[in-house]
Amino acid sequence: MKIIVLGSAAGGGFPQWNCNCRNCAGLRSGSLRATARTQSSIAVSKDGNDWVLINASPDILAQIRATPALQPARSRRDSGIAAVMLMDAQVDHVTGLLMLREGKTLPLYCSASVWDDLNTSLPLVPVLSHYCGVRWHALHAVDGGPAMLPVEVPGIEGIRFTPLSLTSKAPPYSPHRTHPGVGDNIGLLIEDLDKGTSVFYAPGLGAIEPHVEAALRGADCVLVDGTFWTQDEMTELGFSRKSAADMGHLPQSGAEGMIAVLDSIDARRKILIHINNTNPILDDDSPQRATLARHGIEVAFDGMEIHL
Known part of the structure; x- marks a missing residue:
């Protein structure tokens, strides 16, 4: 698996x-x-020729190039x-789905709640119906619980x-914003059935529930939420009145933060992704980046390749 x-x-x-902020201004000035x-987005393949795109960001054209x-x-x-x-x-x-409009009908895998949002509050599907069109493949929940049925993608x-x-x-525009349900946000356990290897991918992770902990413990590689370093990062900088938890993210630091979670598992590779521009781990020379290195935690970068 690639x-x-x-x-x-x-x-x-x-x-x-x-x-x-310090990070953005510092990068621009050198x-x-x-x-x-x-x-954030990743692509997954078995043969290196055909890929499943996991999320379609507004930067998709630059990422394809x-x-x-x-x-x-x-x-x-x-x-x-x-x-x-x-x-x-x-x-x-x-x-980024809009940037793929010149192609063939687009096979799209998502939950019913996401599909509903893309047809109503953020109506990308009706727009795409005038171009390539979308063929929906539903990701189904099992009996209303957190588990969902596994899928295999043709090709x-x-x-x-x-x-x-x-x-x-x-999302803020979703009718489910204040009443979250199964499928509004998902993680993915991605398994190579031939090699028996797996990665758990969760760019947005607000809590470590039992089924999430089981996925983390069973994966060879975890690629998880690296949005904020502290719970009050955005409020301290004056950019927001919301904490990391308010935005649905588990910060890295703190007694119950992502570092502590990752210290408790034995995955071969532990990687943070979906990193906010304010997070000090973006500074290669920061003490926070050094802390991650001591804990054996990597920081994802554009173009990083993972082979399992």
Whole structure:
């Protein structure tokens, strides 16, 4: 199984276009040793030719240009993207669908609640119906609980995707925002059925529930929420009145933060993704980055490849 990190930043990317925090200003001026990042998305393949795109960020065209494997050029009009799978209906995870409008009908895997949002409150599907069109493949919950039925994507044989419903936040425009339900946000257990290896992918993770802990403990690689370093990061900087928890994210620091969670599991690789532009771990020389290194935790970057 091959995984390419197409984008590793949270919404807005890094540097964010209108932000002059220490990180963004430092990257622009060259005073900070850091690497620019686009908004989070990964691609998964078995053979290196056909890929499942997990989330379609607004930066998808730049990400495709930077990733030759997504353009195998087998015909005059071609793409290595065999299907798109969505974790939620957030703007930074779905609006890239509009950039794929020139292609063939788009196979789209998502939950019923995300599909509903994309037909109503953020109506991308009706818009795309005038271009390539979308063929929906539902990700089904099992008896209303957090477990969801595994799926295999045609053309990506040998890889199984098992969605897990997560406690996080639906988008602000979603009618489910204050009444979250199964499928508003998912994590993915992605398994290579031939090799028996797996990765757990969860760019938005607000709580470590029992089924999430089981997925973390069973995976060879975890690629999880790295949005904020502290619970009050955005409030201290004056950028928001909301905490990390209010936004549906588990910060890295603190007694019950992501570092403590990752210290408790034995995965071969532990990687943070969906990193907000304010997070000090973006500074290669920061003490926070050194802390992650001591704990054996990596920071995802655009173009990172994972082979399992």
